[in-house]
Amino acid sequence: MSRLSKTAPILNVTAIALIGLSLLMVFFYAPVEQNMGNVYRLIYFHVGTAWVASLTFLIALIGGIAYLRTGKRSWDTLSLASIEVGIIFITMTTAAGSIWGKPAWDTWWTWSPRLILMVVMWLVYIAYFILRSAVEDEQRRFRFAAIYAIAAFVTVIMCYGSIRVLRDIHPVVFGSALETAEGASQGEAQFFDGDAERASGLTLAMSSLAFTVLYAAWVVNRFRLRDLQDKATQLKLRLAARMSV
Amino acid sequence: MLGPYLFTLLQADPNRFNGFLVLGYVAMFLVGIAYVLYLANVQRNVEQDIKLMQRILQEDEISAE
Numbered sequence: 014m015s016r017l018s019k020t021a022p023i024l025n026v027t028a029i030a031l032i033g034l035s036l037l038m039v040f041f042y043a044p045v046e047q048n049m050g051n052v053y054r055l056i057y058f059h060v061g062t063a064w065v066a067s068l069t070f071l072i073a074l075i076g077g078i079a080y081l082r083t084g085k086r087s088w089d090t091l092s093l094a095s096i097e098v099g100i101i102f103i104t105m106t107t108a109a110g111s112i113w114g115k116p117a118w119d120t121w122w123t124w125s126p127r128l129i130l131m132v133v134m135w136l137v138y139i140a141y142f143i144l145r146s147a148v149e150d151e152q153r154r155f156r157f158a159a160i161y162a163i164a165a166f167v168t169v170i171m172c173y174g175s176i177r178v179l180r181d182i183h184p185v186v187f188g189s190a191l192e193t194a195e196g197a198s199q200g201e202a203q204f205f206d207g208d209a210e211r212a213s214g215l216t217l218a219m220s221s222l223a224f225t226v227l228y229a230a231w232v233v234n235r236f237r238l239r240d241l242q243d244k245a246t247q248l249k250l251r252l253a254a255r256m257s258v
Numbered sequence: 259m260l261g262p263y264l265f266t267l268l269q270a271d272p273n274r275f276n277g278f279l280v281l282g283y284v285a286m287f288l289v290g291i292a293y294v295l296y297l298a299n300v301q302r303n304v305e306q307d308i309k310l311m312q313r314i315l316q317e318d319e320i321s322a323e
Contacts, residue, residue, distance in 0.1 A: 054279055058283065101289060105286040109286050112285060113282060238297065238301055248311040252311055
């Protein structure tokens with residue numbers, strides 16, 4: 014049994030367990046937020062998926078650079094898997110954010126800079142797959158994809174940095190922002206005491222950890238799938254050779 | 259005198275948006291589960307293709323002998 018076949022089930026089970034633990038913390042440990050009540054609990058998975066998505070795109074960028082330097086196919090697979098999982102996480106982030114936005118801002122969607130850039134980022138990474146399917150030659154495909162994965166990261170920087178520079182309805186919950194860029198107060202957390210704030214921070218950390226392990230599990234499963242697809246391609250070539258004899 | 263207190267109490271009902279909370283988590287899980295099902299489906303199809311091709315190759319080798 015290959016190392017991937019041994020690692021994948023372990024990571025799958027660990028990810029499920031951590032997501033389960035995270036959910037328990039979200040619903041039973043995290044405190045009630047003063048203004049929004051229990052709907053604020055959506056934020057723990059919203060922020061968790063958003064942070065890990067940015068991590069996946071960063072790893073895709075690293076994979077792209079490493080592929081261009083070494084030419085090893087594993088780096089291309091890492092980029093591909095990372096971007097695929099990143100798109101899933103961004104979709105989850107947007108869904109949660111939109112649903113949270115209805116009670117917070119009384120709208121499912123608004124064309125604020127952060128949200129526009131989120132859509133742009135999502136579309137740019139979707140286009141990564143369109144690019145891959147458009148290039149027939151394998152080596153050229155890997156090279157173009159690597160360059161694209163590096164360039165596309167600009168959208169991540171713009172999206173995540175925008176609320177600190179541009180005025181936006183999306184709140185700046187962590188870190189600072191320029192004075193002219195202060196976001197809406199709706200969405201900033203207010204808890205009753207310091208213990209509650211600590212519990213909220215721990216829950217967020219747990220959620221981020223759970224999604225990081227889930228990302229790792231999905232990437233390993235993607236590597237396994239690539240190995241299977243390679244095996245199928247080799248068998249097809251052998252069959253074709255046999256049939257032509 | 260009780261008016262503002264009652265108003266605050268009513269405003270502060272923490273469960274007033276629980277429907278959105280449930281909807282949000284259901285939406286996120288549906289996206290995640292859809293991806294897992296997609297991966298499982300692709301893997302199953304590839305495994306079936308591999309089994310079929312291995313069988314054809316085996317039969318071809320036997321008939322060649």
